[in-house]
Amino acid sequence: MSLLVVGLSHRSAPVSVLERAALTADAQVKLVHDTVAAEPATEAAVLATCNRIELYADVDKFHAGVAELSTLLAQHSGVGLDELTPYLYVHYEDRAVHHLFSVACGLDSMVVGEGQILGQIKDSLATAQEQHTAGRLLNDLFQQSLRVGKRAHSETGIDRAGQSLVTFGLEQLSAGAPVETWAKGKRALVIGAGSMSSLAAATLARSGVAEVVIANRTLERAERLAQILTEGDDTDVLARAVPMETVPDELTRADVVVSCTGATGLVLTAESVAAALEGRVEGPVAPDAGAGPAVRVTEAAPIRGDLPPTSLGTEEGCPLDLSAVQGTAHFSVLGEAAVAGMPAAELEQHAAWVDKGAEEPRSGRTAVVADPETEAELISALAATVATIGRIPERRRPEPVLEAPRPAPVLSLLDLAMPRDIDAAVHRLLGVRLVDIESLAEASADAPMAADVDQVRRIVSDEVAAFGAAQRAAHITPTVVALRSMAAEVVAGEMARLEGRLPGLDDKHRAEITQTVRRVVDKLLHAPTVRVKQLAAEPGGAGYADALRTLFDLDPETVAAVSRADDTKSTENTENAKNRGRA
Numbered sequence: 001m002s003l004l005v006v007g008l009s010h011r012s013a014p015v016s017v018l019e020r021a022a023l024t025a026d027a028q029v030k031l032v033h034d035t036v037a038a039e040p041a042t043e044a045a046v047l048a049t050c051n052r053i054e055l056y057a058d059v060d061k062f063h064a065g066v067a068e069l070s071t072l073l074a075q076h077s078g079v080g081l082d083e084l085t086p087y088l089y090v091h092y093e094d095r096a097v098h099h100l101f102s103v104a105c106g107l108d109s110m111v112v113g114e115g116q117i118l119g120q121i122k123d124s125l126a127t128a129q130e131q132h133t134a135g136r137l138l139n140d141l142f143q144q145s146l147r148v149g150k151r152a153h154s155e156t157g158i159d160r161a162g163q164s165l166v167t168f169g170l171e172q173l174s175a176g177a178p179v180e181t182w183a184k185g186k187r188a189l190v191i192g193a194g195s196m197s198s199l200a201a202a203t204l205a206r207s208g209v210a211e212v213v214i215a216n217r218t219l220e221r222a223e224r225l226a227q228i229l230t231e232g233d234d235t236d237v238l239a240r241a242v243p244m245e246t247v248p249d250e251l252t253r254a255d256v257v258v259s260c261t262g263a264t265g266l267v268l269t270a271e272s273v274a275a276a277l278e279g280r281v282e283g284p285v286a287p288d289a290g291a292g293p294a295v296r297v298t299e300a301a302p303i304r305g306d307l308p309p310t311s312l313g314t315e316e317g318c319p320l321d322l323s324a325v326q327g328t329a330h331f332s333v334l335g336e337a338a339v340a341g342m343p344a345a346e347l348e349q350h351a352a353w354v355d356k357g358a359e360e361p362r363s364g365r366t367a368v369v370a371d372p373e374t375e376a377e378l379i380s381a382l383a384a385t386v387a388t389i390g391r392i393p394e395r396r397r398p399e400p401v402l403e404a405p406r407p408a409p410v411l412s413l414l415d416l417a418m419p420r421d422i423d424a425a426v427h428r429l430l431g432v433r434l435v436d437i438e439s440l441a442e443a444s445a446d447a448p449m450a451a452d453v454d455q456v457r458r459i460v461s462d463e464v465a466a467f468g469a470a471q472r473a474a475h476i477t478p479t480v481v482a483l484r485s486m487a488a489e490v491v492a493g494e495m496a497r498l499e500g501r502l503p504g505l506d507d508k509h510r511a512e513i514t515q516t517v518r519r520v521v522d523k524l525l526h527a528p529t530v531r532v533k534q535l536a537a538e539p540g541g542a543g544y545a546d547a548l549r550t551l552f553d554l555d556p557e558t559v560a561a562v563s564r565a566d567d568t569k570s571t572e573n574t575e576n577a578k579n580r581g582r583a
Helices: 015-021 025-037 062-077 081-087 094-104 116-130 136-155 165-174 179-183 195-207 219-231 244-253 270-277 344-356 372-389 424-428 437-444 452-501 507-537 543-551 556-582
Strands: 002-009 041-049 052-059 089-092 187-191 211-216 238-243 256-259 294-296 401-403 411-415 432-435
Touching: 002 015, 002 062, 002 094, 015 052, 015 062, 015 081, 015 437, 025 041, 025 052, 025 062, 025 116, 041 062, 041 116, 041 136, 052 062, 052 094, 052 136, 062 081, 089 094, 094 116, 094 136, 094 452, 116 136, 116 195, 136 452, 165 179, 165 195, 165 256, 165 411, 165 432, 165 437, 179 195, 187 195, 187 244, 195 211, 195 219, 195 256, 211 219, 211 244, 219 238, 238 244, 244 270, 270 411, 270 424, 424 432, 432 437, 452 507, 452 543, 507 543
Parallel strands: 187 211, 187 256, 211 238, 256 411, 411 432
Antiparallel strands: 002 052, 002 089, 041 052, 294 401
16 A cells, blocks of 8 residues: 545645635545545545645555545535646655655745644544544554654754744734734734634734634634633733624724634625724725726836827827737837837838827927938838837836825734635725735745755655655564464474474473474574565565565465554554543
């Protein structure tokens, strides 16, 4: 059997696809059960976070496994397979181990180095164990990934490379100001009481907000979180819990809102946010739909002479349809985007229209009329340039962009849910700043990488090699155990024959002879069994188990029985560890 992972994340798929493919807790349980019920897989676990959905499985066939896991992901996410496939990635065997270890260390996170992923991996393993879909391989893999992640955080400064997604989101809301300065004295509303929302509430409390209001569908969970915040030694924040139906009222008083629920629909619509802003923002909340988000000011130098640009596209007589190029980025409509590839005759007509189409000079400037012969030479030169290089050089100044004025935000919204809790249309409301998973992904793309990241990568590589060696060694262990069991049976049989031939043998001599024979067998088997374990632990060593079974004519059922016993023991140890954790 071999490890296979099929998934998609913020690195492979746009947020819109991740949002649609998000799995509820019930859907995750159904997915792992359907995976182990499928022919290629015997074990399964799902790692689902706000920016990744990954299905891990122990499969016996690679191609069949990829096809089956991809199909199951599409079915349970509700996104068509054809649409989902371009965004899926596949990792197999050592590459799959390397991927999960990198994820556990925070190297594959949206915010490099964040530690929240360890809790999410732990939850994923717990779910697979509770559903009995995690066998020996996935138990070993996920438990080792947790140890690797903890090692990376304890031995390196990877924590300095990034923060939690909550902290990163609050930094984006503060727009460059220290979060503590920005948050001090604000009223915060946290929607949800799960792990991410709890972290958000605690972070806001430590940042100095005056009040934290927690809204949750299960009021008891919100009350428990509020109590923890109130009784905490590191803050003196006022915290209280409210039912979800009071969110619209709380929204009118809040300065900052963090939402992270498991809802499948919107928690905050644009209309509800706009209603909460009434009276808090001067003038209308929604911008003028016809004004557009920004005004582009073009300052292009004329092609020749000292004439200012005319209002192209609005006057009759222009030989070009310039409406299609007026919005071209980085070019004025008088520049190369408008005239590239023009025939000489059209270029001449266009140049004449630009220079002479306006009857009066603009901005109080006097039009400069060129000598006809000079004008003809310039036009010919321009036409030749177009014919040669396919475009016309343009002497132009940069085109500054003037953003439409917006009032300072009175309400800051952080949406950490997947699928989103807050309507994306809120971006257009005046007086609001919305940061969601999509904007966080864009902001994190340019985040600097710490030097410790290289050290973590080395740790991951070393741990992958060690895990592979351990798995390969474990693969041959049942065969070695079966070999020693066979040798013990041979010793027992020969001693029985000896007793038949020497019935008068006393107990002392019988024990001495038995011990001697056993020592001989152990010494003969010691070197080859130790060496075969070493060889099997190396890459490509899987064949040594088959060789050992063939050389000693071992019963395959005996080897399989040892493997089943080991799996049962591993499961019992896992259950005991979970019970000790609960205690």
